[in-house]
Amino acid sequence: MWTRWTNCLPRERLISLMKTLTNTAEQSNRQLNKLAFDPQLTPGARNAVRVCLRVQPSEKVTVITDEVSLEIAAAIVRELEEVGCRYQTWVLEDVATRPLTDFPLPIAEDLETSQVSIFAVQAQANELKSRMQMTEVVNRRKIRHAHMVNIKKRIMVEGMRADFQKVDRLSVKVLETVRRAKQIRAKTPSGTDLVADLNPNYRWVKTSGLISTEKWGNLPGGEVFTTPGEVNGTFVIDGVVGDYLCAKFGDLKANPLTIQVKGNRVIEAHSENKELKDDFWAYTHTDENSNRVGEFAIGTNIELKDVIGEILQDEKFPGVHIAFGNPYGAHTGAEWDSSTHIDVVGRNFDIWVDGEQIMRGGQFLIEA
Numbered sequence: 297m298w299t300r301w302t303n304c305l306p307r308e309r310l311i312s313l314m315k316t317l318t319n320t321a322e323q324s325n326r327q328l329n330k331l332a333f334d335p336q337l338t339p340g341a342r343n344a345v346r347v348c349l350r351v352q353p354s355e356k357v358t359v360i361t362d363e364v365s366l367e368i369a370a371a372i373v374r375e376l377e378e379v380g381c382r383y384q385t386w387v388l389e390d391v392a393t394r395p396l397t398d399f400p401l402p403i404a405e406d407l408e409t410s411q412v413s414i415f416a417v418q419a420q421a422n423e424l425k426s427r428m429q430m431t432e433v434v435n436r437r438k439i440r441h442a443h444m445v446n447i448k449k450r451i452m453v454e455g456m457r458a459d460f461q462k463v464d465r466l467s468v469k470v471l472e473t474v475r476r477a478k479q480i481r482a483k484t485p486s487g488t489d490l491v492a493d494l495n496p497n498y499r500w501v502k503t504s505g506l507i508s509t510e511k512w513g514n515l516p517g518g519e520v521f522t523t524p525g526e527v528n529g530t531f532v533i534d535g536v537v538g539d540y541l542c543a544k545f546g547d548l549k550a551n552p553l554t555i556q557v558k559g560n561r562v563i564e565a566h567s568e569n570k571e572l573k574d575d576f577w578a579y580t581h582t583d584e585n586s587n588r589v590g591e592f593a594i595g596t597n598i599e600l601k602d603v604i605g606e607i608l609q610d611e612k613f614p615g616v617h618i619a620f621g622n623p624y625g626a627h628t629g630a631e632w633d634s635s636t637h638i639d640v641v642g643r644n645f646d647i648w649v650d651g652e653q654i655m656r657g658g659q660f661l662i663e664a
Contacts, residue, residue: 302522308616309645328366328373328385329376337371340456344515345375346467347460347507349412349440353380358410359397360403360430362388368447372414386418395420399429403556407433416444424636428622435626441512444590446608454610455516458599460505461519467504468664471648473521473662474594475500481648482616484651486532486552488642492592495525498569498628504596517610523623523630524559527589531618534610535641537576538607538619543637545572546569547605562620563586576638580620585634590623592616594647598664614658615645 298481345351353417357376361369369385376383384406391400407413412432415427427445434441474480480492505517534552536542553572567573580587597612604610611617622637623630647655654661 299616303432312441317353317432326366326385326387326390328361329369330370332451333367333370333374337368337452339451339638341368341371341375342463343456343458343460344372344442344444345379348507348515349414349442349515350514351376351379351381351412355411356409356461357381357383358403358406358417359383360388360413360417360625361385361496362394362417365404365447367412367417368444368449368452369611370414371452372416379538396422396423396426397436399426404430404433407439408437410439412440414442414444416447418447419445419540419543419616424539428635431512431513438509439512440507440509442507442515444515444608446606447515448606450604451516451606451609453598455597455603455612457595458505458516458518460517461476463597463599463664464502464504466598466660466662467518467520469500469662469664470594470654470660471500471502471526471598473654474520474522475588476615477635477649479650480616482643483646484532484534484644486534486642486644487554488530488532490527490529490531490557490618492524493526494522494592498523498525498630501624501627514608514612516597517613518600519617521591521593521628523625523628524560524589524592524618525558526594527618528535528559529557531555531557531640532642533640534643535603535613535617536605536607536610537572538611538639539579539637539640541572541575541579541638542605542607544575545569548572549603553640555640557589557618560589577638579638580623582636585632585636586636588632588634590621590630590637591619591639593618596660598660603641603643607641610641611639613641614655614660616641616647617641
């Protein structure tokens with residue numbers, strides 16, 4: 297089943313991995329159901345299990361976490377036990393060395409027998425490849441998967457308490473509007489002026505927080521996205537940048553990063569924070585498509601009040617965000633690829649869809 301990975305490994309590494317696969321089950325069972333956690337986490341955990349994932353007693357769930365996120369995972373496990381389903385917990389540091397170079401085989405094998413999975417982990421540098429290996433299994437097995445990368449307590453008590461049924465109703469209306477569009481324009485007071493020409497061959501995807509077998513979703517949810525045909529213009533990133541750069545630089549309101557996009561590629565980046573500019577430029581030049589716009593998205597989580605410096609939540613904040621690199625082609629239909637994916641988020645958008653304004657000053661003109 298895993299020959300594509302294992303055939304490429306040196307013999308010593310393969311032996312080590314197989315020993316891990318055989319011996320790691322007992323190590324990975326940390327009995328998270330015995331771990332104390334802040335009761336403020338309970339509403340968000342309940343929303344994840346009962347509303348977003350709709351876990352059933354007859355199902356099996358794989359819960360993947362790390363040392364930093366144990367308390368949040370414990371709150372989720374408590375909800376799974378209330379549902380009465382089977383589950384298996386995994387703590388990444390028990391199974392592999394971080395940062396991960398590949399997704400651990402024992403966890404991948406466990407995913408093969410699950411209908412639902414939850415990934416509540418703090419990202420480390422250069423781990424995107426391992427997460428892509430995980431979502432390959434999720435996509436193939438059509439697992440209802442909650443992707444909670446860089447989940448924090450604040451997100452659990454804010455974004456994860458959203459009324460996701462309401463967010464979904466708005467997301468459906470936005471999706472109906474953009475699906476037939478040829479062009480979307482986005483502007484902000486800080487200087488963003490971006491035009492996206494859309495490719496009718498690429499699908500729009502809704503990830504509102506209600507997760508189905510058709511598309512795994514980030515939690516908290518609230519966005520519709522596609523792979524654009526071509527994007528041109530200026531994007532002032534006064535919100536956040538994604539992946540591991542988010543934890544390093546946080547909220548960029550006081551010191552934004554300004555980028556120029558031409559022909560769907562980032563061609564310039566400027567910021568008073570030279571380290572931010574240099575790190576972003578290096579990330580978006582990892583491979584031949586790392587600087588290519590792979591995602592054009594509209595955040596639809598109207599329960600959020602502001603950007604907080606956490607990409608997992610902030611990309612759902614009402615407005616436009618784009619991402620450079622991997623276009624999620626399995627879902628959008630894009631036929632190119634990249635080993636990287638980094639989102640960029642701004643604030644206070646005006647948005648027009650084929651000339652019709654749907655957002656003014658960060659507020660939707662469409663009602664949920």
